[in-house]
Amino acid sequence: MKILLTPLLLATALPAVAQVExxxxxxxxxxxxxxxxxxxxxxxxxxxxxxxxxxxxxxxxPDINQCEKEGKRWKTTVIDGINGKDKSYYCVKGSK
Structure with missing residues (x-):
């Protein structure tokens, strides 16, 4: 009986090997x-x-031309309490 159970016990004690891709x-x-x-x-x-x-x-x-147009408008528009020399703008190319 020991001879029959020994291979069975060894087989259950070994880890199972699976094929993993x-x-x-x-x-x-x-x-x-x-x-x-x-x-x-x-x-x-x-x-x-x-x-x-x-x-x-x-x-x-939408584009660099529109940016320049709006920037110049900002620079030349008179705003109470803000001196025209204190305003500036930049058009910056970047990505979303």
């Missing part, structure tokens, strides 16, 4: 090209009681 991780990676975008950056400088500060706002623009 390697997963290709690169096939799951999502490749997406960046979307080009132009941003209008409006800047206001101020000097109140000797303390210099600045503020900025960023706006997405």
């Amino acid at each position: 390697k997963i290709e991780t690169e096939s799951f990676a999502v490749q997406q090209a960046p979307i080009q975008q132009v941003y209008l950056l409006l800047i206001t400088q101020s000097n109140v009681r000797g303390v210099k500060s600045s503020a900025h706002s960023t706006f997405p623009m």
